[in-house]
Amino acid sequence: MAKNVKPIVETPIVGTPVIETPIVETPVIETPIVETPVIETPIVETPVVETPIVDPDFLDQAETLMASQNVKEIWRCPVKGYWFTKAENALDHSKKVDKSPEHYKL
Amino acid sequence: MTGLPNVVISLVRNGLGLVAETNDNTVGFILPGVAVTGKLVLNTPYAIYSTDGAKALGIDITGTNTAAFRHISEFYSVAPVGAKLWIIIVATTTKLSATVDKDLTVCPAKILLNRANGEVMALGIAVGSDAGTTLDGLDTEVSTARTKGQLLAMEYLGKIMPFVLVIEGRKMTDSASLLDLHTQTNYRTSVGLFSTLSDGSASIGLVLGSIASIPVQRKISRIKNGALPISTAYLSDGVAVKEREDLATISDKGYIVLRQFPNKSGYFFNGDFTATSLTDDLNTIARIRTIDKALKIAYNTYVEELDDDVEVNDDGTLNAAVAAYLKQKIETQVNGSMAGEISKFSAQIDTTVDILSGAAQKMYLNITPKGYLNPIEVVLSFVNQ
Numbered sequence: 001m002a003k004n005v006k007p008i009v010e011t012p013i014v015g016t017p018v019i020e021t022p023i024v025e026t027p028v029i030e031t032p033i034v035e036t037p038v039i040e041t042p043i044v045e046t047p048v049v050e051t052p053i054v055d056p057d058f059l060d061q062a063e064t065l066m067a068s069q070n071v072k073e074i075w076r077c078p079v080k081g082y083w084f085t086k087a088e089n090a091l092d093h094s095k096k097v098d099k100s101p102e103h104y105k106l
Numbered sequence: 107m108t109g110l111p112n113v114v115i116s117l118v119r120n121g122l123g124l125v126a127e128t129n130d131n132t133v134g135f136i137l138p139g140v141a142v143t144g145k146l147v148l149n150t151p152y153a154i155y156s157t158d159g160a161k162a163l164g165i166d167i168t169g170t171n172t173a174a175f176r177h178i179s180e181f182y183s184v185a186p187v188g189a190k191l192w193i194i195i196v197a198t199t200t201k202l203s204a205t206v207d208k209d210l211t212v213c214p215a216k217i218l219l220n221r222a223n224g225e226v227m228a229l230g231i232a233v234g235s236d237a238g239t240t241l242d243g244l245d246t247e248v249s250t251a252r253t254k255g256q257l258l259a260m261e262y263l264g265k266i267m268p269f270v271l272v273i274e275g276r277k278m279t280d281s282a283s284l285l286d287l288h289t290q291t292n293y294r295t296s297v298g299l300f301s302t303l304s305d306g307s308a309s310i311g312l313v314l315g316s317i318a319s320i321p322v323q324r325k326i327s328r329i330k331n332g333a334l335p336i337s338t339a340y341l342s343d344g345v346a347v348k349e350r351e352d353l354a355t356i357s358d359k360g361y362i363v364l365r366q367f368p369n370k371s372g373y374f375f376n377g378d379f380t381a382t383s384l385t386d387d388l389n390t391i392a393r394i395r396t397i398d399k400a401l402k403i404a405y406n407t408y409v410e411e412l413d414d415d416v417e418v419n420d421d422g423t424l425n426a427a428v429a430a431y432l433k434q435k436i437e438t439q440v441n442g443s444m445a446g447e448i449s450k451f452s453a454q455i456d457t458t459v460d461i462l463s464g465a466a467q468k469m470y471l472n473i474t475p476k477g478y479l480n481p482i483e484v485v486l487s488f489v490n491q
Contacts, residue, residue: 065246082240083239089285092283
């Protein structure tokens, strides 16, 4: 016996129509950036009170030298004991001996 | 009638326009030493004319005054025998500044200058004792002597006894620490750092000897003067000149040192700097000697006119004829005495001063000095003829 063959009925595919919704661009409202003014707080520098390095044992000699050389400040190398009437010479020398000079003032 | 008629003759004694001589080459030297019984007293000036004169005072190459003899013999190695040298021996403990401190009860420089009565136009100071401390790269006494020496020189300038002070730059430590003398105002002082010995001293006798042997306008560093009669040279840090690379630095700072030239034997001075700004007209010993000579001539010329009664105009100003006479007088004197030492000289007499009112009669003397070939720039190239 022949088997019953059921015919295949092809259901046509009905496409659902796509309704294209137009894209409405929402206008961007640009909010102006209001800069908040920065209030600058002035930095008050605390004055550095420079304490000259001195050796009390040489104060008298420093005063004598300042008087004889007619200068108001003088430097001394604590390593070699050399005196200087010019800061630049004292600082140059201090680099050689790797030690800050003593600084005496009237 | 006043007796029998006769012919009266007056002698005119200024018709030749003779010019007064000035002592242009006499120097003084303060030296360390000890007294020699019957021969030499400390702090007492002596005039000598050769090393024999020093020996006669007990200053010789052996004995207790060898340091002084060394300086004197170095002086006469450059200056000719017969050159007058005023010396004064101070104790070996005397410091440099004490030799020129005018406020001290015993100031050797004042004793010597007064005794020489204006003859000394350059004064050297060398000692045998140090401060024991170092200031600005030299013994502390060097700087103090410079300050005090300038004060003394200004005092004597006012007395018409001008001089320039040559200081022994003792015990140098390093060239970097040296003070730039061109920042100073001690224009009548110079510092010599060179030595024939490596003992921390300085041979300023060579500077003084050179000054004593050349005319006022001439620099001691003039190469045509010839090389110095020495075989070795050091600076007062004991390092030989020929081994140094810092001579230019030291020279730029205004110190007198010795130098050599390629392909030329011997040692020469680097200059004759004084401790003052490079813009100062009197920043060399030669310029100071030149102006000092003119100063002495001007003084000697016009001191004879002091308090003379002269014709004046109705407004009290000097009569033109008298002004012309005063102008001619100084021009004759300076041009006569300084021929070859200056380029040009002119005088102006201010004829607007009312001298009847007691105002000082002003005169302006203008000297054009000699120039110096320094530096010399040569442009050398090949050419295709």
